[in-house]
Every structure is written in C-alpha cells, then in structure tokens.
Amino acid sequence: MPEAAGRPEKPIHMTQPKMQHAAIDQYDAERRKGVRRTVKILVVIAAAFFLVSFVQIVLMK
C-alpha cells in the first residue's frame, strides 16, 4: 500500500554519509577515464558485428 503521508520516519538520504570533495574529484576523473575506455571498446564491438554480417554472407556463399 502507499506509504502514509507525513510519516515521522527519517528519510534514508538524511542518514547517509556523503563523500568528501577531494575524494569526489578523484572519483570523477576515474569515472571519465572509465567511460572513454568503455565507449572505445563498445564501438569496436558494434563495428565488428556489422562487418561480420557481410563476411558471414560471403563465406556461406
């Protein structure tokens, strides 16, 4: 059932510890590097599958 409005329970985000700013900068840099690497790998995979569809046809002929 829907949670009762005005319930006195403390929202979880109020009790959660947050990261410090210095740690966040390093975390952001690592994330950006990771995203670039992931995108490069995935683009290569997509291009390979596109080309394989032609190769498959030629080989099967």
Place this chain on the structure above:
Amino acid sequence: MSHAATHDHHDDHHGAPKSFFQRWFMSTNHKDIGTLYLVFALVMFFIGGSFAMLIRAELFTPGMQLMQPYFFNQLTTMHALVMIFGAIMPAFVGLGNWMIPLMVGAPDMALPRMNNLSFWILPFAFTLMLSTLFMAGGGPAGGWTMYPPLSLQSDSLAYVVFAVHLMGISSIMGAINIIATILNMRAPGMELLKMPVFVWSWLITAFLLIAVMPVLAGAVTMLLTDKYFGTNFFNPGGGGDPVLYQHIFWFFGHPEVYIMILPAFGIISEIIPTFARKPIFGYKAMVFAIASIAFLSFIVWAHHMFAVGLPMGAEIFFMYATMLIAVPTGVKVFNWVSTMWGGSMTFETPMLFAIAFVILFTIGGFSGLMLALVPADFQYHDTYFVVAHFHYVLVTGALFAIIAATYYWLPKWSGRMYSEFWAKMHFWNSVIWVNVLFFPQHFLGLAGMPRRIPDYNVAFANFNMISSIGGFLFGASQLIFLGVLIHGVWFSKKKATDRVWEGAKGLEWTVPSPAPHHTFDVPPVIHDDELAHGHVND
C-alpha cells in the same frame, strides 16, 4: 522542510531550464530524456494500436470488408515495426534512462549529449517510415522481417531501410550509454552484485543490442544494394540465396525478442519484492538466469526457420537449444513465486500487473516450447498459433511490465499518486480483454488459419469475431490508462511521499518525490540494508 537533501544541494529542484524549447529539445538530463522516450513510446503505442484495430476490424467477419489486401499487408507490417521499434523498445529505454542513474546513485547518464541525440533520431526515423503510407507505392508490405524477394518488390524499401538504420544507430548509442553508465558511474559501494535486478537486466540487454543491431543494419544494407546497386546477396539468379537473409535476420531477430523481455524481467523483479515486503528470492540466481537467457538467445535463431529445409542435425540442435531456455526462465518464475510465498502481500495496480505478467507470460512461454518442437512446428508454422504465442509474450509480457513500471514509478516522477480505482479498472479490463483477444488465436492456429491474410475460410469465423471483440475492448481499455496518466501527472491532489510504497527499498526511493532535476551530484554511500534485495551474501 520535506527534504534535508534539498537544502545541502544534494538534490537540486531548480536546475531545469526555464524555456520549453531548451528543456525538451536540448536536454541532456536523464530524467527529461527518459520522459521524452516514454511520451514517444506512448504515442507510438496508440498509432500501432490503431493499426491493430483496423486489422481486427477487417478480420471481424470472413470476406473483404474495409480495405484492399495490399493495404492489409502494409498494416500488419507497420503494426509490428511501430510496436517493436517505436513503442516497446523506446519505453524500456525511457524507463532505463529515468531509473538506472537513480538506482545506482549516478548524477546522470555517462554520455548526456549522446543521450539527447539517441532520442531525437527516433521521431525522424518514424516520421520517415510512417510517411511511406501516404506515398504512391504505399508502405512496406512484406512483414516486419522484410524477407527477400517479397520485400524487394516494395517501392518504399529505401525509406524503410534508412529508418531502420536510424533506429539501429539510436539503439546502439543508447546501449553504449547504458553500459558506460552502469560500469563507470555507480556510487561507491554499489558493487555489481549489489545492483538492482532491473539495472542488471538492462546491462545484459544493452550488450545484446550492441551485438545484434549492427547485424540488422548489415542485413538491410544488403537488401538495399540488392535492389538498387545490382548486388546478388539474396538473389539466386546471381548466385545468392534468400535463405541466407533469414539466417542473418534471425541472428538479430531472436536476441531482439529478449531485448524486449529482459528489462521486463528486471521490472517484475523490482515490483514483486516491494508488494510482498520481502527481498527477492535468489538474487544471484535471477541475475545469472538473465545472463544465461541472453547467451542462449544467440544460438537458437534457426527455430524461426524450421520449415525452410534445414539439415536434420541443425533442426535437432536448434530445437534442444531452444528448449534449454525454459530452464533459466523457469528459475525466474520459480523465484518470483517464492518471493511472494509467505510475504505480506498487498495488491496495488503495479503488483496486479506483475502477477498477471508472471501467469500470462508463462502461458506465452509454454506455447513457445510447443513451437520449439520441430515436428509440431511444421504444423504451427505461419499460423495464428504463432501470432497468439508472441502476443502473449509481448503484450501480456513486455507491455504489461511497462504498464506495471509506469504505475510503480509514476508517483516518483510526478510527485502525485494516481487514481488507484481507475488504475484497477484499467487492469481488470486489460487482463480480461487481452485474453479474449489472444487466447482464441491459439485455436485458430491449431485449426490451420494462416497469419497475414485479410480473408479466411468461414470455418474460422466465430473465433475471429471473439478475438476482434476482445481487441476492440482491449484497445478501448488503454484509453483508461491514458486518463489515469493525465490525471496522475497534472491533476491528482494526493501527493506522493519519498518512498511512495511501504515496502519499497533502493536508492531511487531515497530522493524526494517528484525526483529533483539533479540528483546524486554528491555520490551516496551504499549500505546493504537499503537495497531491495538485502544482504546478497546471506
């Protein structure tokens, strides 16, 4: 003060651009782009649905009623293309866009500008494709599979191929974005095996998309060059083979089926624990079952082609490989039922649709098992039994999961509770009429009625009439859904709380309702007891 986080700038309510054009056309915000995808999918759902209504109207009684046979074929082709690529897939991408960053504690998608481009390609692609209906030669009429040589006879092939290329580019970019987000943007402590099942289902689906959408692009490019540039990939007269097209199409097409159902599995795995007030039963088994289904989806494609004359060894292999999929699927159904077992269940609309999904999708799964049997498939092939099977999987499976997800997360998106009474009216009407619509089609198929025909033998008249009545009423029921959505987004006076549902767990419920424009600018730290599936290692 409703939300402390608002005041320490953890969640920003005020970051949305004020201009309508800037916000909705140039947005890089995952929530706005998610909304755009969902609205687009809803529009396409009604366009594709209107084609279905015309198809059922023509089939209401034997004989030609309303249209020429060629236009009927255009309708069946367009209905499938619009529903698959325009409604079901964009709806899942919209749900992923909205919920994945919220569920993993990321501030946005990894590639926000590419996210905008992925969406805005779609309206152009579908305008292009739908515009062929108004052209002199008409739209594509060779079925959504576009088998040559039939599809090569269509004057609109070039438009459709270009539209499919655009949809493929959009899907590949979306998939890259989702994988990059999940692998790199998770909050500290959100390890892979702590992610919600919905996120896992999308991660695996995105890999499927990257592997198979380029293959579809390759296949339709060859169709294009065969028609306009003198190649003979599929022309026996020039040394080609049309059956090769079928192999390559279904190497895309079967994983595509799972692209449309794996995110649905993820959604159901979020909803059932919430309303059963228990962590999901067998979290790791659920994740590995999704991965197993995805792997198996690559080695079963030829079960769509049993009737073309494959070698016996190949038919036996594809038959057993297909039947093997029932094992991980059975694990999932067992775990959903086990999650409900002994739980303190309540039956709000998302849960009702989730339970209907489990039951009706299983019916679609069983008829799939019947079709997997080579000797039986020779009887069922190209009959209405196949139509009944895949509509149970895609309507009571994928579509019901999308509707369940919409009711489940709508209060988080809009900040308002929808009308539970009208939502339940929508549910009961949908679940009754969808069965009246599709269940008789099993009998029609078993009796030998072929699919994709505008006229039929009088022996099939009664079941067709029942099916059409179910179709009209199922279609009308979706207008209730539209009404509930409009009321729930703009007019409902009942405000949603942050957590919305009493048993809901997970990061998305820790942000205010409606979710602020920017969330998790500062990454949250994850604790196991806040996750929907509890302590994974227990």
